Amino acid sequence: MTKGAGRSNLQQRVLSAILLVAVVLALTWAGGFWYRILCAGIAGAVLYEWTAMASPRDATAHRIVLWGLLAVVLAMLLAGVPAVTLHIALVVAVIVGAAHAAYGQREFWPVAGVAYAGLSAISLAALRSDDAAGLAATLFLFAIVWATDILAYFVGRAIGGPKLAPSISPGKTWSGAIGGTIAGIVAGGTVALYAGIVWGVLATAALALILSIVSQIGDLFESSLKRRFGTKDSSGLIPGHGGVMDRVDGLVAAAFMLFVIGAAASGLDAPANALFGR
Missing domain, CATH: 1.20.5 (Single alpha-helices involved in coiled-coils or other helix-helix interfaces)
Incomplete structure (x- = not known):
């Protein structure tokens, strides 16, 4: 070049x-319906790219079935159906998709895309909810993931050094991973401070650390998926960036982790309240 x-x-x-x-x-x-449109759009693009990578060209009928199953779940999400019901619907969709794959003697990787895309949308939507706690939780998440991604790239390029996972993603280094993690902790702490969330420095740093690491694991997972199916980018939907999966791999992994932590503390339908409510 x-x-x-x-x-x-x-x-x-x-x-x-x-x-x-x-x-x-x-x-x-x-927030509200507008944010749920964003979540549904991300999930739809993710499944489109996932099935394009993982499905053979003669599996058009199976892809249509999977898209239809996810569409039902996303329609329920847009309607504001509670997260508990959405998870049940997603489980049913995955089971039906798996049955269709078995009937057609297809691999189950495309079906896994329904679970991945659906969990991504549900986690992101449930975290945001429609209140101040949801907004704080989502901005906290974005700050950590974006800071981690940006600084990991620039620190890795500037310092170099040992590779993080050479067999999966040869460009990633330990220096970049550490630099990105530090940036994620600082960014998350800054948002928590301005949002008036006071857990204590160690608690805030610990949560940001977990989310930063998980976001990088999500990035590596997507890299391994692309390597498995022999593609460089998940698609060309975003100029200069590749596909939607290439941009949200870390975000959706961290969102699911924050959703799980929040749901364990305050329930599936209000995962942000325990951590970000005032």
Whole structure:
């Protein structure tokens, strides 16, 4: 790649990132139905990319079945159905998808995409809910994941050193992972401070640490998935960035972890209240 082409690609990445962040933050701030549209859009794009990678070209009928099953779950999510019911619907969708795969003697990887996409949407939507605690929880999550991703990239490029997981993602380094984790902790602590969430420094840092690490694990998981199916990007939907999965892999993993932690403390339908309620 020439220097001019590299500069052009970087500009494209930056412009795409700014636009995406603006849209995501606007819909997050609006909350309610508008935010649920964002969650459903992410899940739909994720399943589209997942099945494009994992399904053979002659499996069009199976892909349509899987898209239809997820569409039912997402329609319920848009209607504001409680998280408990959404999880039950997702389990049913996965079971039906698995039965269809078995009947057609298909692999189960595409069906796993329904679970991955559905859990992503449900976790993100349930965390945001429609109150101040949900907004604080979501901004806390975004700050950690975005700071981790950005600083891991730049610190890794600047310092280099031993590879984090060379067989999965040769470009990632331990220096980048550590730098990203530190940035995630700082970013999460900053949002918690401005949101008026006072757990204590150690508790805030511990939660941010967990989410930062999980987001990087989610990134590695998606890299391993692409390597398994022999593709560089999950798609070309986002100029300069690849696919939606390439951008949300860490986010959806961290969102699910925060959802699990919050749900254990205050229930499936109010996972943000125990940690972010005042």
